[in-house]
Amino acid sequence: MIFTLVRIELMKIFRKWRTYIGFIAIGILVPLLHLAMYLEGQNSIDFVTRGLRESFILVGNLLNGYWISYIILNALTIHIPFLITLVAADLLAGEATAGTYRILVTRPVSRMQIVTSKFIAGMIYTGSLILWLAVMSLVVGLIIFGSGELIVAGSQAIIIFDKSDVLWRFFLAYGFGILSMSVVCSLAILFSSLVENAIGPIVSTMAIIIIFIILSAFDVAILRELKPYLFTNYILSWREFFNDPLDLTEIAKSVLILSGHIILFFTATSFIFYKKDILS
C-alpha cells in the first residue's frame, strides 16, 4: 500500500503548477549564472588565485564546468530550501485547504502510511530538484566551459584538484545536498501538519533557516555552543568532499545529525497527524 500511496503523492505533486516553479527557477537562474561566468568568470578566478599567481604559474582551464558547479552548489543555503519549501509545505496543509483530508483519511489507510508516503514523495521531489540543479550546473557547465582542474579556496589552504579527481566528489556532494535539503523538506512537512494553509509553513521554515544561519554566523561564545545543535550548520558540509584528505569523521557526523533531524521531524509529524482532528 505504501508504494501505491507514494505513487499517488508523486502524481499529485507533479500535476501541480507550483511544483515546476523550482525547476523553472533553476532552469533560468543557472544559465544566467553561466552567462555571467562566461563574461566575467575569469575575474573571479583571478581574484581567488591572486596570491598564488605571485609564486606559481597557473596553466590550464581553471574557469571550467567544475568550478562553476562548485560556486552554484552554495545556493543550497537559502535559495534551494525556498524552492523545496514551496512544495513540501503544501503536502499536508494543501489537503486541509482543499478539504481532501476527508476523502483521504476515510479510506482504509493508516495515518502513519499517509505521513510516510508524503515524506517519501517530498524527498523524491527534493532529490529530483537537486538532480536538476546538477544537470543544469554540472552537465551544462561542462558542455559550455569544458572540464579542467578544480580550484577550491578552503579555510586554511587553496586546493587544486586534478580533473580526474573531481567528478566523484560532485556525485557525493550532490548526494549530501539531497540529504541536507531533505531536512528542510521534513521541517516544512512538520509545519504543514500543524496548519490548514501552506503559507504559514513556508514562512516558518524559511524563518527558521534564516535565523539559524544568522545565529551560526555570529562568532560569540554562547552562540558557538549552540552551533552544533543548529541543523543549518551542516547544510554546507558538502564542502567536506572538496577537502584533501577527506575528513570522514566530520562527514559521518554531519550525515548522522542531518538524518537524525529527518527522523525527529518525521516522528513529530506522525504523532501530530495521528492525534489530529480533521475539521477541514
Add this chain to the structure above:
Amino acid sequence: MNSSETVIEISGLSKRFKEVLAVNEVEFKVHKGDVFGFLGPNGAGKSTTIRMILSLISPTAGSIKIFGKSLNENRKEILTNIGAIVEKPDFYLYLPAIKNLEILAKISGKEISKKRILELLELVGLKDRAKSKVKTFSHGMKQRLGIAQALLHNPELIVLDEPTTGLDPQGVKEIRDLIIHLSKEENKTIFLSSHVLSEIELVANRMLIINKGSKVVEGEVNQLLSSKTLKVTIEVENVETAKKVLESTRWNNQIESITGKKFSINMENKDIPEVNKYLVENGVMVNALVPVRSLEDYFLTITAGVK
C-alpha cells in the same frame, strides 16, 4: 448479517473542543438495511458525530462499534466497507474526475476496475465529463462525484452528511431517488444527516434528533411524526367565511396566521381530512391543504413534550 443485526452501535459518545461540548453522551444503533435519518439544526453536533464515526476526529469519551467491531481497533477493516460524503464534496481540483476516482479506488482496500469507475460516472451523470478537471465542475456536479466516490468500493454502509446542501430541486430529487434505490434495490445501510425534516421523512425508516450535542429523540420515522402537530396551510376562496365556520370548532384556537386567501392551523396529521371535510360541508371552497413540518416546529413540539 440479517436485518436485525446492528451496523452502527454508538454508546456514551462525547466530544469536547476546549470549552465546547460538541457531542454529549450520544447513544444510538443503526440496523442493517436502515435508512437512518440523523437530524438536527445547524451546530447540533451532527457533523462532529459523523466525523467520529469515520475516524476523522477522535472521541473524548464513549465507544463506536461498526459491523460489530470496535472502530478504534479495526479502523482499516471497517473503513473498507464504508462509503461517505462528509459535508461539501471536495476533490483534487487540478485532476480530472476520473483521475480522482482512480486515486481513491487504489486506496479503497478492494480491487476496483476501470469499468466500475465508468459505470459509477454514468450512474451519477458525469460520464461525458470524466476527463474534465474537477475545478470546472459546478457544486451539483461535485456532489454527484461525491456520491460516485462513496459508492466506488461497493460499501455496505453509506454515510451521507447533508448530501443535498446547495443542490437545485432536480438535484435534491436525484439524490433522494438514489438513496431509495441504494436502500431498496441494493440493500445498503444508509446513515443520512440533514437539518431538513421533510428530507428525512421522505427516505428514512428510523431517525434520531440531536440538539446542542445531545440526543433529543430516536425511533421509527412514522411513529415519531404521526402523533405530532403539523402546521397546515389552507387556501380557500373566502377566508372570512372559513374563519367563521371554524369558530365553533376545537381548531379555532389553533389558527396561527392569515395571509390573503391562506391561513395556517396547527393540527395533528389525522385531523387534516376531517378539517377539509368540515370546511367543504359548510360551504367553504378549499383550493389547497398543505402540511408543512419544519424541523424547528417539530423540534419545539418534541422539546415541549419532554418538558
